Amino acid sequence: MSGKITVTMTVNGRKFSDDCEPRKTLADFLRKDLGFTGVHLGCEHGVCGACTIMIDGSTARSCCMLAVQADGAEITTVEGLAADGTLSPLQEAFWNHHGLQCGFCTPGMLAAAAELLAQNPDPTPEEVREGIAGNLCRCTGYQFIVDSILDAARQLRG
């Protein structure tokens, strides 16, 4: 079928259902159909990492998935990181260390960093750089982003 298909997914804890064409990427579906404009589209072919989200507990590039593939999935976008308006420790660290300049890469950086810290709570600066190597910051503000993630790791370890 190339006609529209009904897709149901949970985004940031809320259930959404909508019809979409099979060719629509998950990124476009989240951003345009559901209104999660924190999903940023940079290159749209899996190079820049700006559209990185969490799906069923792992990061994925939402431009390299079809919305129909995410039927039944649990998704977290950048909008879901702050609980009740309170920034997560990782977001707080980005704020404190000027980890965002123009902010375009930030949602993807936060998703990649959150996954890195979940799997490696005490990363070296080298491991942090490796962890965000798939996310491009065209302001080239990498140093502050690395500082932010290292500080968030310290805060999260307590």
Place this chain on the structure above:
Amino acid sequence: MKAAAFDYIRASSADEAVQALAAHEDAKILAGGQSLVPLLNMRLARPSALVDINRIHDLAYIRRSNGHLAIGALTRHRTAETSALVRQDAPLLETALRHVGHVTIRNRGTIGGSAAHADPAAELPATLLALDAQLVARGPGRERVIPAAEFFRGYLQTALEPDEMVTEIRIPVLPAGTQCAVAELTRRSGDFALVAIFTALILEPGGQCRDARIAVAGAGEVPVRATAAEAILAGSTLDGDAIAEAAMAVARAVDPPSDIHAPAEYRREMASVLTRRAIGSALSTQQVSDGHSDGGAR
């Protein structure tokens, strides 16, 4: 950057998937989508139909069977990379997978998808070639086993028929004492290799080389197995002369392209340099693992 329209079929079994391939001219399997979806977005690929195999959960497994490691086609790179079985039985695969893109890509990308995509600069095809892997291809009502050496036919081309899909990859278990290494030259972290060397050295207890495997990615239309270089190393003590001679043999075995990223001469020279580095790195991990007896081969 929007894909052209296509029919979408969500298969619930491998048989259903290959039936759908047979029923649609120019249909493609959608596995992890990390190569295919970018091609769709850029309209470099315009299949009439996509057969989504992501819900065929019994195609995702890693198990030991009859002296080989059997990996289901839908197994994600990240799952294989972090698998204790892969580390133990096919350490070269574990090391190679760490060079594939980034974690986010490896979360989605699949072993079968990388094999079927057959990018000659990618890590997985060269690794399968180095390890004498076999690929199980399923078509409607039939199944066959294709050796990696016969599977990769050209740039993004394989021995698969249009109605066949890869369902399993079989990797012969490497003997204990096998030292593996990958040496790769890329312009950017996580990018495709300009040249990459994949080596497994099977050593006698005394340190002599019993058998050597060397495969090269980024060296032509298909990944290349450097058999002449392997023959030089086999039976040697892996001294400096043998390694230098093998490195030159690797350069002679490859016919790399010239393109915007690097001229052919440079790639050929780097194939030689990286061979020396890969062998050196494989041997140095041996000393480390001997010292700590942890058997690690990275």
